[in-house]
Amino acid sequence: MGAFATWHPVLQALAATLFTWFVTALGAGVVFLTKNMSRRMLDVMLGFAAGVMTAASYWSLLAPAIEMSAHMGSLSWVPAAVGFVSGAVFLRLVDMFLPHLHLNAPMSEAEGVSTSWRRSTLLVAAITLHNIPEGLAVGVAFGAVAAGLPSATLAGAVALALGIGIQNFPEGTAVAVPLRREGFSRMRAFLYGQASGLVEPVAGVVGAAAVLVAQPILPYALAFAAGAMIFVVVEEVVPESQSSGNGDLATMGVIFGFTIMMVLDVALG
Numbered sequence: 001m002g003a004f005a006t007w008h009p010v011l012q013a014l015a016a017t018l019f020t021w022f023v024t025a026l027g028a029g030v031v032f033l034t035k036n037m038s039r040r041m042l043d044v045m046l047g048f049a050a051g052v053m054t055a056a057s058y059w060s061l062l063a064p065a066i067e068m069s070a071h072m073g074s075l076s077w078v079p080a081a082v083g084f085v086s087g088a089v090f091l092r093l094v095d096m097f098l099p100h101l102h103l104n105a106p107m108s109e110a111e112g113v114s115t116s117w118r119r120s121t122l123l124v125a126a127i128t129l130h131n132i133p134e135g136l137a138v139g140v141a142f143g144a145v146a147a148g149l150p151s152a153t154l155a156g157a158v159a160l161a162l163g164i165g166i167q168n169f170p171e172g173t174a175v176a177v178p179l180r181r182e183g184f185s186r187m188r189a190f191l192y193g194q195a196s197g198l199v200e201p202v203a204g205v206v207g208a209a210a211v212l213v214a215q216p217i218l219p220y221a222l223a224f225a226a227g228a229m230i231f232v233v234v235e236e237v238v239p240e241s242q243s244s245g246n247g248d249l250a251t252m253g254v255i256f257g258f259t260i261m262m263v264l265d266v267a268l269g
Helices: 002-006 009-032 039-071 077-097 119-146 154-181 186-195 199-213 215-241 247-268
Strands: none
Touching: 009 119, 009 154, 009 186, 009 199, 039 077, 039 119, 039 154, 039 215, 039 247, 077 119, 077 215, 119 154, 119 186, 119 199, 119 215, 154 186, 154 247, 199 215, 215 247
């Protein structure tokens, strides 16, 4: 990986999450090619994203958290369990209070506190909510490499960033195309779509810096990111992919995404 391996872990995390944001922007760029995308294709893409996130949660986050805990001399399941539950609870609290709206849902089904935000802003907020744990996961993974533990490798962190980046493509599309269909200009729909990924570099830098400052929290932080991602998968991504009668295709998307992320992590990590 050449010069990249010599960078400071925070810079590595920043570069990796800028890549994941860039792929989100590529997905949003679909609006320059078409105003419509079949709901079937979108559901398959969402299923793929769910599969990637699920596989990454175990191979890139939970499994290393358990192994690190064992090396640190503690009960290996404690940090993983505490961190995993904490991540899910954190996302549940954000979900309760952050105003957001799921794809294709009417305004009457907006979640979070009452707000005067427009539909477009609520849609972006929903995808932004997805991207918080993704950016955090990548940042923590690069921070773990700096800790020098055997289960944390630079190749594994890069594999995680690559997998998260791949599944960000449909997330950018999932915001931008519906906005274009509702009458937004191509440029405006694109800008809203890519904006949903801007939180990832912020979360990535915070995650990497946090574990560098306090290495004992590393296994908790890895499991925290895993719990947050699984919450998003079960609460939002999978239900959305199954809501339009394309359940079988969406499920095969999950299987394919899970397999791709598993192969990336095992082969590179």
